[in-house]
Amino acid sequence: MSLFRKINNEKGNVLAMTAMAMVFLIGCAAISLDVGLLYIERARIVNAIDSAVLAGVQHLPERPEQALQTAASYAQMNDLQVDEFQFQLRDTNFSITGQVEREVPLHFARIFNQELGLVKARASARVASTSAVNGIVPFGVSEGNYQFGDVLTLKRGAGTFIFPGWYGCLALGGTGADIYEKNIKFGYNKRISIGDFIPIETGNMSGPTATGIKYRIDQCQHAPRCTINSFVDGCSRILIVPIVRLSESRTETVEVVNFAAFLASNYIGNGNENAVEGAFVRYVVPGEIDDSISGYGLYSSYLYE
Numbered sequence: 001m002s003l004f005r006k007i008n009n010e011k012g013n014v015l016a017m018t019a020m021a022m023v024f025l026i027g028c029a030a031i032s033l034d035v036g037l038l039y040i041e042r043a044r045i046v047n048a049i050d051s052a053v054l055a056g057v058q059h060l061p062e063r064p065e066q067a068l069q070t071a072a073s074y075a076q077m078n079d080l081q082v083d084e085f086q087f088q089l090r091d092t093n094f095s096i097t098g099q100v101e102r103e104v105p106l107h108f109a110r111i112f113n114q115e116l117g118l119v120k121a122r123a124s125a126r127v128a129s130t131s132a133v134n135g136i137v138p139f140g141v142s143e144g145n146y147q148f149g150d151v152l153t154l155k156r157g158a159g160t161f162i163f164p165g166w167y168g169c170l171a172l173g174g175t176g177a178d179i180y181e182k183n184i185k186f187g188y189n190k191r192i193s194i195g196d197f198i199p200i201e202t203g204n205m206s207g208p209t210a211t212g213i214k215y216r217i218d219q220c221q222h223a224p225r226c227t228i229n230s231f232v233d234g235c236s237r238i239l240i241v242p243i244v245r246l247s248e249s250r251t252e253t254v255e256v257v258n259f260a261a262f263l264a265s266n267y268i269g270n271g272n273e274n275a276v277e278g279a280f281v282r283y284v285v286p287g288e289i290d291d292s293i294s295g296y297g298l299y300s301s302y303l304y305e
């Protein structure tokens with residue numbers, strides 16, 4: 001073989017190899033573009049299904065039909081199509097699972113006869129009894145066997161002590177009328193957990209109680225007016241209250257044993273003769289949960305898959 005022919009042959013080999021490498025590289029680029037597309041599409045449906053089950057779970061375990069409807073309408077608001085998703089209730093209506101499947105048109109993979117890619121997502125959210133929560137109001141409700149809808153006295157009027165001098169008020173984050181009133185209006189801004197001991201606030205606190213509760217009740221401008229059977233999520237009249245245990249031997253503090261929600265229904269009396277009443281309701285709030293406690297109908301929700 002002459003030197004000239006040898007060089008020519010090598011040129012041919014290089015060309016063939018370059019062509020093969022190009023096909024390979026274009027193939028890789030095509031696949032990575034389509035993979036990127038599928039990745040983006042999957043992230044979209046994951047977010048949509050997560051927010052749908054979190055919206056739906058707010059109605060569990062009490063209103064399963066509403067939970068399913070809410071999840072479906074959130075899914076559609078987040079651009080999921082009706083034929084792409086489905087929701088089921090589980091754990092005797094304590095959890096909701098959503099699944100979504102979407103066919104995504106591909107571009108480059110068509111070269112390999114692959115026109116559609118399938119992306120899937122699944123999410124579940126559940127409610128369990130709240131074990132720690134922010135935003136409680138400074139009223140301690142004693143343990144008891146209450147029924148939903150019962151109207152309870154959250155803060156007593158004059159002459160109806162629980163402990164000597166104690167009308168049911170709590171000192172959250174300090175004592176005094178200003179702190180107490182602020183805690184009624186806005187809820188205590190730190191987290192309180194089951195097992196915490198809260199100092200009691202002695203005295204009737206009639207002025208700040210009246211101002212605080214009136215503020216909460218007046219803030220509810222919902223029409224029709226919120227009732228125990230139908231109230232707006234986050235309504236200012238919803239009071240998160242600690243259920244407390246009293247001890248004869250420890251009269252300066254009360255022990256938090258649970259949490260409950262009440263719909264502030266009334267403020268009674270003037271001057272020293274005032275009391276706060278609320279109707280016992282089930283409610284879902286952001287907070288920590290504990291599966292081992294049987295609660296008072298205050299739940300928190302979380303995503304678990």
Ligand SMILES: [Zn+2]
Nearest residue numbers: 220222226235
């Ligand atoms: Zn309201």
